[in-house]
Structures are given as C-alpha cells and as structure tokens.
Amino acid sequence: MPFVFELPEIGEGVVEGEVVAWKVKVGDKIAKDQPFCEIMTDKATVEISSPRGGTVVKLFGSPGDIIKVHSPLAEIDESGAPVGGAPVEAPKVASAPAPQHHVPPPTNPPVPPAPAASTASNPDTRGPTRAAPAVRRHASEEGVDIHRVPGTGPNGRVTHQDVANFGTPLPLSPAALPQVRASAGDQRVKIIGMRRKIAEQMVRSKHTAPHFTYVEEVDCSRLVELRDRLKGKASKQGVKLTYIPMIMKACSIAFREFPNVNSIMDEAAFELVVRGEHHIGVATDTPNGLVVPNIKNVEQKSILTIASELQDLVERARVGKAKLEELTGGTFTITGVGSLGGVLATPILNVPEVAILGVNAIRDQAVVRNGQIVARKMMFLSPSFDHRIIDGMAGARFTAALKAILEEPESLLLDLV
Numbered sequence: 001m002p003f004v005f006e007l008p009e010i011g012e013g014v015v016e017g018e019v020v021a022w023k024v025k026v027g028d029k030i031a032k033d034q035p036f037c038e039i040m041t042d043k044a045t046v047e048i049s050s051p052r053g054g055t056v057v058k059l060f061g062s063p064g065d066i067i068k069v070h071s072p073l074a075e076i077d078e079s080g081a082p083v084g085g086a087p088v089e090a091p092k093v094a095s096a097p098a099p100q101h102h103v104p105p106p107t108n109p110p111v112p113p114a115p116a117a118s119t120a121s122n123p124d125t126r127g128p129t130r131a132a133p134a135v136r137r138h139a140s141e142e143g144v145d146i147h148r149v150p151g152t153g154p155n156g157r158v159t160h161q162d163v164a165n166f167g168t169p170l171p172l173s174p175a176a177l178p179q180v181r182a183s184a185g186d187q188r189v190k191i192i193g194m195r196r197k198i199a200e201q202m203v204r205s206k207h208t209a210p211h212f213t214y215v216e217e218v219d220c221s222r223l224v225e226l227r228d229r230l231k232g233k234a235s236k237q238g239v240k241l242t243y244i245p246m247i248m249k250a251c252s253i254a255f256r257e258f259p260n261v262n263s264i265m266d267e268a269a270f271e272l273v274v275r276g277e278h279h280i281g282v283a284t285d286t287p288n289g290l291v292v293p294n295i296k297n298v299e300q301k302s303i304l305t306i307a308s309e310l311q312d313l314v315e316r317a318r319v320g321k322a323k324l325e326e327l328t329g330g331t332f333t334i335t336g337v338g339s340l341g342g343v344l345a346t347p348i349l350n351v352p353e354v355a356i357l358g359v360n361a362i363r364d365q366a367v368v369r370n371g372q373i374v375a376r377k378m379m380f381l382s383p384s385f386d387h388r389i390i391d392g393m394a395g396a397r398f399t400a401a402l403k404a405i406l407e408e409p410e411s412l413l414l415d416l417v
Helices: 133-141 160-165 193-208 221-236 243-255 303-318 392-407 410-414
Strands: 003-006 016-022 035-040 045-049 054-059 066-068 072-077 211-213 216-219 263-266 271-274 280-282 284-286 289-291 332-335 355-358 363-369 372-381 384-386
Touching: 016 193, 035 072, 035 193, 133 160, 193 289, 216 392, 221 243, 221 303, 221 372, 221 392, 221 410, 243 280, 243 303, 243 332, 243 392, 243 410, 284 303, 355 372, 355 392, 372 392
Parallel strands: 280 332, 332 355
Antiparallel strands: 003 072, 016 035, 016 066, 035 045, 054 072, 211 384, 216 372, 263 271, 284 289, 355 384, 363 372
C-alpha cells in the first residue's frame, strides 16, 4: 500500500495550515527530504519536505485549502513505480478547535438561519464545521453554537461575518446588494497565502480594536545631521544606517515613561499584558505581501546593533528566510512609506499590539523659528492606538515624548544599552 504522508506538527500550538503551493505533482518521482509543498500557518510559511522517497500517487488539497495537522497531504508509492495522473482531492477536515487565526469577510452577506432549520441546528447532519480557530473563538465569546451557523466562505467555511449575523436581521436584503457580474476583460484571482493572511489580520484588527490616530509634526533637522555624521562610520562596519533604527531606539526610551504603549491585549482574558521587553517590529514589503519581522530586546541594544540586526532581518524576510520566532512575539510596530514620498498615513494596529507608529517622509519646509522663516527638515508622526487601552491624552503625551527625543537625538547616543 502507498505510504500516507500526513501534515506534520510544524509549530507549537499550530494544528492546521493552508496549502500555498505544491512543489510536486502526481506521477513525480521524489527523494527523501525533497521539498514537497509550502504550508502557511497563522504565523509563517513553512516548506515541508518529503519524509520518504518514491512516486507521488495522490495529493490532498489545492492551493488555498486548509489541512489539519496529522491529516493526509499525499500518498507516496515507495516502490518507485510511475503512476498516471489523478485529480487533486480536498482533505476531510476535522472539526476540533484550534489556535487562532482569522479569515476575511465574505463578499456576499450570509442569510440568517431559519429557527427550525435542521441542517443548521444539528451538526451531525451537515458534516464537520469548517471554521478558522479565531472564528470558533469569536462564536464562543458571542455564545453562538458554531455548528448551527451556515458558512458562506470558501468550501462552506464559517466566517466572522457569519457569526456576527447569526440570528440577527440584515440591514439590506440580498436582492438590494450589488451583484458582481463578469465581463469579457475580467480576471478572478483567488486570495490565498500571504495575501489572505494579511486580509485576515486586517479584519481581526478592525473587528476587535477601536482605533484612533494622533498626528504630530517633528523637526528632524538635528536627526538628519546626526545620521549624516554617523552613517559613514556605520558603513565601515558593513551597516547601512537608516532613520528607522534611530526611531526604534527613541520609541524604546519613551516606553520607560509610557509602558502601556508597549503592550499586547489578551482578548480571551480581556487583560492588558504590559511587556517588559521591547520587541519592535518593522512593517516590510515583500514580493508576497507585508510581513512584520521584529528586533528582540531593543531596550538592551545600541543604535548600531539595532541597525545591523534590522538590515539582516529585513533582507531575509524579503526572500522568505526569516525564522518563525522573528515574525512573532512583537510588542510594537513601526510602519511607513516615507521613502516613496508619503506625507501622512493612518496605520492599522498589528493586533494584539495596542499601538503602531506611522513614520512619514522627511521634507524641507518653511517654518517660523524666533520670528524668522527658516527651512527645516520636517516629518509627521502618525501613531494609531487601541482606544480601549490608550486614551487620547495618553497617546498625545507619548507622541510628545517621542517628538522631544527625535528633536534632540544626541540623547540616543547616551543610551548605550
């Protein structure tokens, strides 16, 4: 009989993953430890290698499908005999709960179940319920039996919107909603992999945390001068010194006065976890989408050390080589597209973090100093905060403290740890 290759355990607490891409096809002869497929969890994309050599007889699942840990990925004929092509089969997914990750809202609204609908009220008659762990948790928090919720997502998956609308009237009837009709030049693209995870994270953020953004203008003239003086010395050590490591260090110093900004929200317990360590992430554009690798323990490192580590980490993140622990566990995020000329942005929280800092372009502007109009290097900071935790005045005070550090950046050099 063919060897059944099951999805192995690929991380602590990870019980399912999304098929991103197959590296093989039915009929291929493969060797032991040969790359077999890419699986994305709620934390990272992992390349899975074949535990045995032989011929691929069957693949379970297509890109975009969710497969449980210990469920079949493939069948491998270890005799090496070639086989004919066979259709890809979708796995049978168990209904056990799993750790959290989220799915985007459906295009069309769900229809509330009828009070006596037998397929909605009896999970045994409708088969296993397909839902992301976060959706199951959402249902539990709302007191909703997820097995009774009709799923409108791909392959009948239950979504956050399905849970939210269960048993409640819709503001609009389906007939009143615009329908997406295909035309000759249209192309439909399935949302899978990193793009899907980004969508899920954004939905989760907007669903759970009420945002507010506070904007402050910073005179970066001295910061620019300091970087110009230091970047040559940094370059001799093989380090490209940008403004981001300097801003990361400034944030870490400001956290000492405002520790709640460097926090994460435990939604299950509804508790704020104020982190003693400063694991600051930097939103990074990659060919596959946005990732947020983070530098651990910024509070213990100099600007040059932060810059060196960040340069290495960003380069690896862009080619998909960042480690799982480097993409998780962050306590605060910095994001910005100032290098492209962005003047102002209102960033979305990287939940469960409660704050994110938008860094925008530094521009020459005419400002008034001592009654005189002078040219200065000005930049807008636009942090967003979780208003459940951080009130407007607290957010403004934190931003003011950060502004003061950046406008007198020599203090960054005095903080040698």
